Amino acid sequence: MxxxxxxxxxxxxxxxxxxxEFHPSGPSFNxxxxxxxxxxxxxxxxxxxxxxxLSEDDSTPEPYSPPSTSPSPPSSVATMxxxxxxxxxxVDETPVHTPVQRRARSLEPSISRxxxxxxxxxxxxxxxxxxxxxxxxxxxxxxxxxxxxxxxxRRMAMFTPGRTRxxxxxxxxxxxxLILRNLGRALAPTxxxxxxxxxxxKPSPNGIGNRGASGSARSAGRRNSDDDDELxxxxxxxxxxxxEGSSDDLQPPHSSILDDPSNxxxxxxxxxxxxxxxxxxxxxxxxxxxxxxxxWDDIYGNDDTNPDPFAYPPGIAPHAPTDPEIADLQFPxxxxxxxxxxxxxxxxxxxxxxxxxxxxxxxxxxxxxxxPEDEDASSSSSDSDDVPLMEGRQSEKDRLLEQATEPxxxxxxxxxxxxxxxxxxxxxxxxxxxxxPDLGDAEMDALTRYDPETFAQDPVRPGDxxxxxxxxxPRKRRREDDESSRAAEAEAEAxxxxxxxxxxxxxxxxxxxxxxxxxxxxxxxxxxxxYPPVTNLFVRQVVQHAAQNSALGHQRLAADxxxxxxxxxxxxxxxxxDDLRAYAGHARRSMVEERDLVALMHRQRVINAxxxxxxxxxxxxxxxLQQLLRSNNPGYQPAYPVAQQxxxxxxxxxxxxxxxxxxxxxxxxxxxxxxxxxxxxxxxxEDDDGESDNESLVxxxxxxx
Amino acid sequence: xxxxxxxxxRTRLRRIIKAHSGMKLSKNADVLIYLNYxxxxxxLVREAAIHARQAGERSFTPRNIMKALPVCYFACLF
Numbered sequence: 034m035x036x037x038x039x040x041x042x043x044x045x046x047x048x049x050x051x052x053x054e055f056h057p058s059g060p061s062f063n064x065x066x067x068x069x070x071x072x073x074x075x076x077x078x079x080x081x082x083x084x085x086x087l088s089e090d091d092s093t094p095e096p097y098s099p100p101s102t103s104p105s106p107p108s109s110v111a112t113m114x115x116x117x118x119x120x121x122x123x124v125d126e127t128p129v130h131t132p133v134q135r136r137a138r139s140l141e142p143s144i145s146r147x148x149x150x151x152x153x154x155x156x157x158x159x160x161x162x163x164x165x166x167x168x169x170x171x172x173x174x175x176x177x178x179x180x181x182x183x184x185x186x187r188r189m190a191m192f193t194p195g196r197t198r199x200x201x202x203x204x205x206x207x208x209x210x211l212i213l214r215n216l217g218r219a220l221a222p223t224x225x226x227x228x229x230x231x232x233x234x235k236p237s238p239n240g241i242g243n244r245g246a247s248g249s250a251r252s253a254g255r256r257n258s259d260d261d262d263e264l265x266x267x268x269x270x271x272x273x274x275x276x277e278g279s280s281d282d283l284q285p286p287h288s289s290i291l292d293d294p295s296n297x298x299x300x301x302x303x304x305x306x307x308x309x310x311x312x313x314x315x316x317x318x319x320x321x322x323x324x325x326x327x328x329w330d331d332i333y334g335n336d337d338t339n340p341d342p343f344a345y346p347p348g349i350a351p352h353a354p355t356d357p358e359i360a361d362l363q364f365p366x367x368x369x370x371x372x373x374x375x376x377x378x379x380x381x382x383x384x385x386x387x388x389x390x391x392x393x394x395x396x397x398x399x400x401x402x403x404x405p406e407d408e409d410a411s412s413s414s415s416d417s418d419d420v421p422l423m424e425g426r427q428s429e430k431d432r433l434l435e436q437a438t439e440p441x442x443x444x445x446x447x448x449x450x451x452x453x454x455x456x457x458x459x460x461x462x463x464x465x466x467x468x469x470p471d472l473g474d475a476e477m478d479a480l481t482r483y484d485p486e487t488f489a490q491d492p493v494r495p496g497d498x499x500x501x502x503x504x505x506x507p508r509k510r511r512r513e514d515d516e517s518s519r520a521a522e523a524e525a526e527a528x529x530x531x532x533x534x535x536x537x538x539x540x541x542x543x544x545x546x547x548x549x550x551x552x553x554x555x556x557x558x559x560x561x562x563x564y565p566p567v568t569n570l571f572v573r574q575v576v577q578h579a580a581q582n583s584a585l586g587h588q589r590l591a592a593d594x595x596x597x598x599x600x601x602x603x604x605x606x607x608x609x610x611d612d613l614r615a616y617a618g619h620a621r622r623s624m625v626e627e628r629d630l631v632a633l634m635h636r637q638r639v640i641n642a643x644x645x646x647x648x649x650x651x652x653x654x655x656x657x658l659q660q661l662l663r664s665n666n667p668g669y670q671p672a673y674p675v676a677q678q679x680x681x682x683x684x685x686x687x688x689x690x691x692x693x694x695x696x697x698x699x700x701x702x703x704x705x706x707x708x709x710x711x712x713x714x715x716x717x718x719e720d721d722d723g724e725s726d727n728e729s730l731v732x733x734x735x736x737x738x
Numbered sequence: 739x740x741x742x743x744x745x746x747x748r749t750r751l752r753r754i755i756k757a758h759s760g761m762k763l764s765k766n767a768d769v770l771i772y773l774n775y776x777x778x779x780x781x782l783v784r785e786a787a788i789h790a791r792q793a794g795e796r797s798f799t800p801r802n803i804m805k806a807l808p809v810c811y812f813a814c815l816f
Contacts, residue, residue, distance in 0.1 A: 557757075558757035558758050558760075559758070559760075560757065560758070560759075560760030562756065562757035562760065563757065564753050564754045564756075564757035564758070565750050565753060565754065567750070567754065568747060568750070571746060571747055571750075575746075575775070575776060575779045576779060576783055578776070579776070579779045579780040579782070579783040579784075580783050580787070582780055583780060583783055583784045583787065585783070585787050588797050588798070589797055590797070590798065591797060591798070591799070593799070593800050594797065594798040594799060594800060594803060596800070597798075597800040597803040597804065598779075598782070598798075598803060601782060601803060601807050602775065602778075602779070604807075605775065605778050606754050606755060606758055606775070607758050609755065609758070609759075609771065609774065609775075610754075610755050610756075610757070610758020610759035610760075611758065611759070613755065613759045613761070614758075614759035614760055614761055617759070617761055622761075623761055623762065624761055624762040624763065624764055625755070625759055625761050625762065625763050625764060625767055626764040626767060627764060627766060627767050627770055629767075630767055630770035630771060630774060631770070633774070634770070634773075634774055634777075637774070637777075639774065639777050646770075649773060649777070650773060653773055653776045653777065653780075654745070654769070654772070654773055654776075655745045657745075658745060658769050658772070658773075661766050661769050662766065662769055662770070
C-alpha cells in the first residue's frame with residue numbers, strides 16, 4: 034500500500050526522476066510513458082482525484098484494496114498500452130506501470146528475453162574465426178524459441194510463488210449456484226411448496242408417493258400382496274397421470290398425411306427400427322404378469338376410461354384408437370400381442386423381483402401400420418423386410434410360451450440352444466482340411482460320427498476334439514458350454530470335467546504320438562515316389578531367418594505355428610515340383626534344370642528388372658552357396674524367349690552375370706547366342722541327378738538334420 | 739574337425755522336389771530351390787506378421803499363417 038502511494042507520489046511530483054532511476058540509459062521510453070501518464074491523469078475519474086490528494090487518506094486505511102483505486106483501471110486503453118510497453122522491457126526490471134491485479138501477467142516474460150537481446154550479443158562469434166560455427170549458437174527456430182519461453186516461464190513461476198494467491202476469487206465467490214442458494218435462503222421463510230400436478234392418488238400402503246397409472250391398473254392384487262413386506266424404497270413415477278378427467282378432450286396425435294384420402298404414395302410412415310437381437314430381451318409380456326389382464330389398455334391407453342395421450346410411443350399414433358370397438362378389433366384381448374413399447378426391466382432380473390430400475394424401451398415396429406388381427410395374417414401380409422422381425426416376434430412368442438410353462442428353467446436352458454448355431458458360424462479355414470487325409474481311421478470315424486445335437490445337449494462330452502481345426506476357438510466354445518452347464522449342475526460338472534481333462538490329456542498324448550508317426554512316416558507324392566517330410570528344425574531355421582530379414586527380430590515360434598509353417602512349406606514344395614515339371618516338360622527335358630528355376634522365379638516375380646538372381650542370392654544365401662551358383666554355370670537364363678542351350682561355355686555366364694548385376698538389365702533379355710555353339714547339344718553330367726552327388730557337395734548330409 | 743554348418747538339408751530337399759516333380763534334378767538346382775523357398779518363407783513370414791499385428795498377437799499363430807498363405811501363393815506364383 035505504501036509502496037503504491039509512493040509510486041503515485043513520485044509520478045505526480047517528479048516523474049523524470051522516477052523514470053530515470055529505472056531507465057538510466059534510454060529516455061525514449063520515458064517520453065511516451067510520461068505522455069501516457071499525463072493523459073491518464075487527465076482522464077482520471079473524479080474519485081481518483083481525491084485519492085491523489087494523499088494527505089488525508091494516508092492515515093485511514095482504505096476499505097478496498099488498491100487495485101480498485103488504481104489510477105489506471107485495467108480496462109482502459111492507456112493501461113493496455115502501458116502493459117504492452119512493459120512487455121518490451123527486461124524481466125528483472127520493475128515495470129513502471131504495475132497494476133497490482135495484472136502484475137503477474139505483465140511480468141510474464143514471454144517475448145521479453147528475445148527482444149531484449151541484441152543480435153550482436155546473440156550471434157556473437159569467435160573473434161579469431163569469425164565465420165566459424167563453433168561459438169555461434171543455432172539460429173532461433175520456432176521450437177527453440179518455444180523452449181526458451183517455457184524455461185523462462187518456469188523460472189518466473191519459481192520467482193513468483195504467490196501467483197495463484199493473487200488470482201481473483203470473485204468467480205469462486207459468486208458462482209451461480211451460490212447466488213441461487215442465497216436466493217433460496219432469502220425466499221425460504223415466505224414461500225410455499227408447490228403442489229404436484231400429478232394425480233392425487235391414494236397413498237400406497239407404505240405411504241410412499243404416487244404410482245404410475247399402468248402399474249396401478251396392471252396388478253392391483255399383486256401389489257397388495259407384495260408391497261407390504263417390501264423395503265420402504267421410493268418408487269419412481271412411471272408416467273403422467275391419466276386418470277384425471279381434464280385430458281378427455283385431448284386427441285392423441287396422428288398424422289394428417291395418412292388420413293388424407295388423396296394420398297396414394299405414402300401408405301405408412303416408417304419409424305426407426307431396431308433389430309430384435311440388439312435390444313434388451315423382450316420380456317414385456319411375461320413381466321406384465323397375469324395373462325387375463327390385457328396390457329394394451331394400460332400401455333396404449335385404448336380404454337375410454339383411461340385415455341392417456343402421452344402413453345403413446347413417441348411417433349405417430351395408430352388410427353383412431355379412441356373408438357373402443359376398433360381398439361378391440363385391433364387388439365383382441367385373447368391374442369395378447371406383444372408390446373412394442375413398454376416398461377421393461379433389465380435382463381437378469383427375474384419376474385417376481387420388484388425393483389425400482391425400469392427403463393423405457395422404444396418401439397420396435399412402426400405402429401402406423403394397421404396391426405392385423407392375427408399373428409399369422411400379420412406374418413403373411415408383412416413386407417419382405419419385415420420377415421426377420423416377424424420371425425423374431427414369433428420366436429419370442431414361443432419363448433414366452435416356454436417361459437409360461439417352465440418359468441424357472443429358462444436361465445439354464447437358454448445357452449443350450451447356441452452351440453448348434455455357433456458351429457455353423459465358426460467354420461474353420463479352408464486350409465485346415467489339408468489335415469484331414471492325414472488322419473487315421475478312428476479319427477475320421479470320430480469326425481463323421483459327430484452330431485451337433487449331441488454336442489448341444491451334452492456339452493461336457495469329453496472326446497470330441499476337432500482335429501483339423503485351429504485349436505483356439507472350438508475349445509473356447511466348449512469352455513463356454515462348460516460354464517453354462519456348471520451353472521445348472523455343479524458337481525456332475527466337476528466330475529465330468531475331471532473325466533474330460535483326463536481324456537483330453539490322453540488325446541493330446543495320442544495326437545503327439547500320431548504327429549511323431551506322421552513325421553516318421555514316409556510320404557508318397559503324386560508320382561508315387563516316397564519322400565521325407567521337411568524337418569521342423571529346418572523350417573524353424575528358415576522362419577527365424579526370414580523374421581530377422583523382415584525386421585521382426587527374434588520371435589518365439591510356438592509349436593503349432595511351426596507345424597503350420599512346415600505344412601505350408603510342404604504345400605509350397607508340392608506346387609514347386611509341379612511347376613518345375615511343367616517347365617521341364619515344356620522344354621522336353623526329363624530333368625529339372627536351373628533355368629527352369631530361373632524361369633519360375635521370373636514368373637513368381639521374385640526376379641525382375643530391379644532384382645537379379647545374383648542380387649537375391651547375395652542377400653539370401655550363404656557365401657558358399659553363392660559360390661556354387663557362380664562357379665557352376667548353368668547360364669542362368671530362362672528357357673524363354675530364345676532357347677539358349679548353347680550357354681554352356683564357361684566364361685559366358687559369368688560375363689552375363691556381371692553384366693546383369695552391373696547394369697541391372699532384365700535377365701531374360703536374350704544375349705545373342707554365339708554362332709559357334711549354336712548347334713551344340715548340352716553335355717550333361719551323369720552324376721548330377723542321383724544321390725551320388727553327396728560326396729561332391731560341400732556339406733555332408735544326413736537325414737536326421 | 740567340426741563340419742561346417744549346413745545351410746539346408748540338401749539331400750532331403752532334392753528328394754522332396756524329385757518326388758513332387760517326378761523328374762531328376764540337375765546338379766545345383768537345389769540351391770535355387772532353396773533360394774526360392776527362402777523367398778517364399780520371407781513373404782509368408784512378412785504377411786503373417788502383418789496379420790498377427792492386426793490381430794493384436796505377439797507371435798504367429800496358425801490362423802495368421804493360414805490367412806497369409808494364399809496371399810503368398812498368389813504373390814509368388816502369379
